Amino acid sequence: MSDIITVKNLVEVYSDGTKAVDDISFSVAEGEFFGFLGPNGAGKSTTIKILTTLLRKTSGTVTVAGFDVEKQAAAIRRIIGVQSQDTTVDGDLTGRENIMLQGHFHQMKTDEIKKRVNELLKLVGLEEAAEKRARNYSGGMKKRLDLATALVHKPKILFLDEPTTGLDPQSRSAIWTYLEKLNREEGITIFLTTQYLEEADKLCKRLSIIDKGKIVASGSPAELKREIGADSIRISLENCKKDNAKAKELIKTLNDVNEIIDSEECLTVFAKNAGLLIADIVRALDSSDIRIASVTFSSPSLDDVFIKHTGKRIRTEELVKAPSAMLGGRR
Numbered sequence: 509m510s511d512i513i514t515v516k517n518l519v520e521v522y523s524d525g526t527k528a529v530d531d532i533s534f535s536v537a538e539g540e541f542f543g544f545l546g547p548n549g550a551g552k553s554t555t556i557k558i559l560t561t562l563l564r565k566t567s568g569t570v571t572v573a574g575f576d577v578e579k580q581a582a583a584i585r586r587i588i589g590v591q592s593q594d595t596t597v598d599g600d601l602t603g604r605e606n607i608m609l610q611g612h613f614h615q616m617k618t619d620e621i622k623k624r625v626n627e628l629l630k631l632v633g634l635e636e637a638a639e640k641r642a643r644n645y646s647g648g649m650k651k652r653l654d655l656a657t658a659l660v661h662k663p664k665i666l667f668l669d670e671p672t673t674g675l676d677p678q679s680r681s682a683i684w685t686y687l688e689k690l691n692r693e694e695g696i697t698i699f700l701t702t703q704y705l706e707e708a709d710k711l712c713k714r715l716s717i718i719d720k721g722k723i724v725a726s727g728s729p730a731e732l733k734r735e736i737g738a739d740s741i742r743i744s745l746e747n748c749k750k751d752n753a754k755a756k757e758l759i760k761t762l763n764d765v766n767e768i769i770d771s772e773e774c775l776t777v778f779a780k781n782a783g784l785l786i787a788d789i790v791r792a793l794d795s796s797d798i799r800i801a802s803v804t805f806s807s808p809s810l811d812d813v814f815i816k817h818t819g820k821r822i823r824t825e826e827l828v829k830a831p832s833a834m835l836g837g838r839r
């Protein structure tokens with residue numbers, strides 16, 4: 509399949525000198541579900557803004573559907589749908605009116621828009637709430653409405669910037685279902701950014717992991733996990749600040765340990781025979797009076813891939829807490 513997005517040596521330096529994107533290259537095939545996985549501040553939104561012609565790049569070459577992002581921006585805008593990280597829903601309008609308005613922006617005919625709006629309300633499960641003002645929608649409903657408005661003109665390529673961040677698990681899995689359906693049944697190419705490892709793992713056929721403006725790994729989720737070539741053991745110590753370094757030294761001396769990474773809140777040990785090694789680790793730490801809070805052992809996950817390449821974990825726990833914190837602030 510041919511490439512529908514190509515990015516070569518892309519660099520973005522903001523006017524205050526921040527290098528948000530630092531020489532990245534990747535491509536996305538037509539019809540592919542492609543992911544950009546990375547923590548806050550990694551450069552995901554910056555990249556998506558350049559791809560969708562909303563931001564001028566500092567240097568590099570970027571084409572979308574064969575068009576140059578700067579010289580042929582208008583042609584690109586006609587064939588892409590964009591869901592930005594912040595909601596673009598107009599609270600004074602109903603769900604239906606929000607989608608209609610977007611159709612008018614795309615200069616579609618009114619009859620055509622009406623038909624499309626009904627299809628989209630059904631697709632994202634907002635038929636019953638269609639005539640309610642969007643300001644009364646929940647966070648999950650707003651995100652679904654955002655998705656519907658991005659789809660009104662039947663784009664060939666859909667760009668989604670963290671479409672599920674802050675949503676509860678149920679709303680998140682509803683969005684996953686719509687996105688998989690769009691990709692599978694309508695053949696839309698999807699470029700999605702996320703901080704959720706499990707989201708990238710479930711949805712994306714291929715992904716790049718981005719951290720501090722650089723791509724640190726690319727491949728299918730299965731390929732990336734296979735590259736680790738070992739199981740992972742995660743050890744949290746009761747007093748990690750004090751004991752992590754000492755524990756790391758102790759574990760290093762045990763057999764079968766490939767690598768140990770200290771990401772402050774835990775130690776991740778990559779090892780071939782993890783099941784057997786756990787007992788040795790517990791014994792070694794115990795005999796040195798290092799108290800263990802928890803030990804888990806699993807085949808490699810994208811979390812392990814991220815740790816291996818960056819030495820850090822993506823802290824998704826904080827993201828899940830975000831919505832209630834936000835609500836608290838508004839009351």
Ligand SMILES: Nc1ncnc2c1ncn2[C@@H]1O[C@H](COP(=O)(O)OP(=O)(O)O)[C@@H](O)[C@H]1O
Pocket residue numbers: 522523524526527528546547548549550551552553554555
């Ligand atoms: N308009 C801007 N001016 C200066 N720095 C910015 C601007 N927008 C983003 N940044 C910085 O660029 C980096 C990447 O940001 P962003 O692309 O938003 O990351 P992500 O979407 O992965 O969280 C961060 O360090 C961020 O603070």
Ligand SMILES: [Mg+2]
Pocket residue numbers: 549552553554593669670
């Ligand atoms: Mg962002």
